Amino acid sequence: MSQLGFIFKEMFFPNRDRHAIPPLDGAMRPNSELDDVETIARFDVPPVGLTSDGVGGVYCAVGNVIMKRNDAGLFEDFEGLDGEISALAADGQNGLVAGVVGKGVRYIGGSAAGTEWTHAGGKSILHPTAIGIAPDGSIWVAEGSQQNAPKDIIRDLLEHGNSGRIIKCSASGETKVITQGLAYPSGLVCQSDGSVLVTEAWKHRLLRFRDDGRAPEVVVPNFAGYPGHLSTGIDDGFLLCFFAMRTHLIEFLLEEDTYRKNMIDHVPPEYWVAPSLDCNETLLTPLQFGRIKVHGETKAWAPPRSYGLVAHFDSEAIATDSYHSRTNGETHGITSSCFANGELLATCHAQKSIVRILSGQKEGQNV
C-alpha cells in the first residue's frame, strides 16, 4: 500500500474497519488452564484430526496411521494408509473419512468403505485440512491451499495464500466446488441445520456456508488468533482451536512485501519471523529485544510466537469458555480438539501429544 494511498484512506475513510487484533477479554481472558492438563498420549510425530464419532469412539491421525482410543483409554493403531493423513471425520456408524495429503479424500470402514474423491473442479484435491459429515450424508472438505501442504502452513501465511477451496462430496463419488479462493480454510464443522461453519485462517474469520449458491455469511469477522480446527460443541455451539495468535509484528510483516519475500528466499524457515506451532525455543529464537523475558523468566503476556488456545462458542458464536497456554506455557499449537464421553481432548503440536482438558461430566457441563 503506497503511503499516499494510505493517507488518502485515512483522511477520507477514517471509520473503515481496520481489522485490528481484538483484545483477549471477556470469556477469552487468558488463563493457564492448558498448562495444567493431563497428557494422555504422546507420539513421535504431531497428532492431528482428533475426532469423536459420537458413540464412544475417538480417533486421531499420526503420520500415515489412524489411531483409535481403546477401552483402557490408550490410543492404538486402527488403520494405516499410503500417505500422510491431514484430516479426519467419523460418521458414527464405524465409518471414517480421511483426507490424505496429495491423494484426496476417502472413506474407510463402514458401509461406504472404499469410496474415494480425488478431483474437484478439474483440479486434484491435494491438501485437505478439514472434513465434515453433513446430516444428509454428504461430505464437506476444506482444502487449505493448492500450493502448500499442511506442514508448510506458515509459508502459506507469508505468501498470502488464497487458493483454499470448500468442496462438497456426495456418496456417489461426485464432487462440487462450493467456493474457492479462500485464505486457508483450516477448520470445518457441519451444523444440525445443514449449514457448514468454516474458519478462514489468514482472514481470521468464521464463515457459514450453505449449498444454495449464495455467498457465505460472515459469522465472526475478526479473531485474535488464526482459527483452525472446528468441532461440535455443547448446545449447538462449537469448539474452535487457534493454532497461533496474531501479533503486531506479524501483522506488520505481512504488509512488508519486499522484506518478507527476501526472508522467505534467504532465511531457513525455522528462523523466519513468523508464528510457530512449536515452542521449543533455540538460542536463535528472536526474543524481540527483551520484551519476552525478564529475570530469566518468560513473561506470560509477552507477544506470543506460539500459543495454545481452545475456545468454546455458543450457537450465536459468542465465546463462553477458553483454555489457554500462554507464552510461558508449553502446550502450544493446538491443532484439533473434540468432546468425547464428557471429556474435552485436544492434540498439541508442540508436545506431539494428546491432552485431556476437561474430564468427566461435572466439568463438561460447565462448558
Next chain:
Amino acid sequence: MSESLVELKGASKIYEGNYAIRNVDFTLKHGEIHALLGENGAGKSTLCKIIAGVTELSEGELKMDGEPAHFTAPSQALSRGVMMVYQETSLVPGMTVAQNIVLGKENILNRLRGLEIMAQQLLRSMNFYVDPTKTVSQLTSAQKQMVEIARAVHHGARIIIFDEPTATLTPEEKLYFFAVVDKLRKQGVSMIYISHALEEALEISDRISILRDGELVKTANTSDLDRDTIVRNMVGRDLASPVSKSANKHDNETAKARKPVLKVENVIYGNVVKNMSFSVFPGEITCIGGLIGSGRTEIAQVICGEVKRNILNGGMIYLNDKPIRYTVPAQGVRDGIAYVTEDRKLNGFFETMDIAQNIYIGRSTTPEYRGLRYSEAVEETVAEHWIKKLQIRAIGKKIGVKELSGGNQQKVVIAKSMVQEPELIIFDEPTRGVDVGAIDEIHAAIRQLANSGVAVIVISSYLPELLSLGDRILVAKQGRIIEEFSPETVTEEAIMHAAIH
C-alpha cells in the same frame, strides 16, 4: 532552648461560626517527623496553615522556641524557618525551576546562569534529577514536589510541613521521597506530615497525632500505634478494611458473555499511548493500573474527547459498535461519556461556585437540559439529592467548593459527572487525596453506579483500590494494555511486576 520547637495550646479556629479546629494542643519536637492524620475536614490543613502563618488563630496561643509567636502572613513564618509544601503545589508555573527555588528570597538583580548553577547543585545534592532550566509547567507532579522540597531547603527551613506529599508520586518516587525525608531528619529538620496513607505515616513518622472533627483525639509515639487503632480513632468507628473488599464486589454472574460498550482498538496518541486495545463491558468496573506515564490518563482523555488521537494510524474507538472520534468533549458528553478528572482543582470544578451550582452545571450539559432555562428550585433539589447520596459534608451551604476538604471536593466532582446520567463513566484517581472514610463512600457510589448497568472505568495507582473495586484489572505499561488480571486471584506483587517489566 525548650524541648519543643512549636507548641500550640488550646488552639481554635472559627470559620463562619463553625469550629474548624477546637481546643487543640500540639507540639513538634526538634528533628522529629510528626504525622498528622484524620479524615477530610478533620482540621489537619487548618492546623498546619496556622503554624505556617496562612491563617491566624481565633483562640489559644502559638509558641515557637518557647516564645509566643504571632504570624499574620506566610512570609513571617518563613523568616522563622517554617515552610509549607502544599498538596497542590504553589510553584509559579511560568517560571523556571531555578527561579522558583529562590523566589521569595531573591536579590533585586539576579543572574540567571548563577541561579541555575546554584539550583542544579542543590537539586543534585538531594539526588533530584530535575532540569533547573525547565519551566515548572513542564514538570510532572513528582518533580514539582521535588522542587518544592528543594525550595524549602534553600530557604533554610527548620520546619517543613508536608500536605499529602506522596499522593501524586509513583511507588518508585515515593522511595526517593522517603530517602530525602530521612536525610532532612538527620540534618535536624522537623517535619509535620499530613497523609491519608496510614502505612506511610506508620513507616516514616516518629509521633502521630490524630484529629477528628477538629479535635485532637490522640497523640502517641508511632511504635505504640497500629493501623487499626489509628483508623478507629480517625473515624470513630471500626472499618472492615481500608476498602471493604467483598461489599464492593459484583454480584451477578450473568455478565459473562456480553457485548462491550466501548472498544478501543490500537489507539495511538503521540508517543504516550501506543497501540492500546481493550474493551469495557456494561455493569462492570474495569480498573486500569500501571505506573504514572503509562498512558492511562491519556487514553481516558482520548476516549472522552479532551485530546485527539493521531489522525494517521490513530486506531479506532467504538462506542456501542459505532466508531467515535471527538473533537471536543461536549460530543462525548452528548453520547453519554463522563470523565472525572484526576486534577480536580484544575479541571474538576468551579472553585468559587457553591456545591449546588457546580452540580447544576454538570446537569445542564446533557442534551435533555440544554438551553438557557435556569431554575433555582431544580438546582436545589438536584443538589440536595446528590449531597445526600454521596454524603457531601460542608460547613456552610453557600460556600465555594474551594473551601471544602479534598474528599468533599472529590465528591462534588463525582456528583457533577454522575448527574449527567452517563452510559460510560471514567474515574481518574477517584480517591487521590481522600481519607479512609470518604474512600469507602466513594467506592460504594461507584459500585452502585456499575450495578445500575453503567460501564465504569477506574484508573488508579492505589493497588488496594484496584483489587477491591475492579471486576477486571488491566495493567498499562508504556502506552499499551499488557495484561488483564482477575481480582480474585491477583496479588499486588503480580500487578506491579506486570506494570514494571
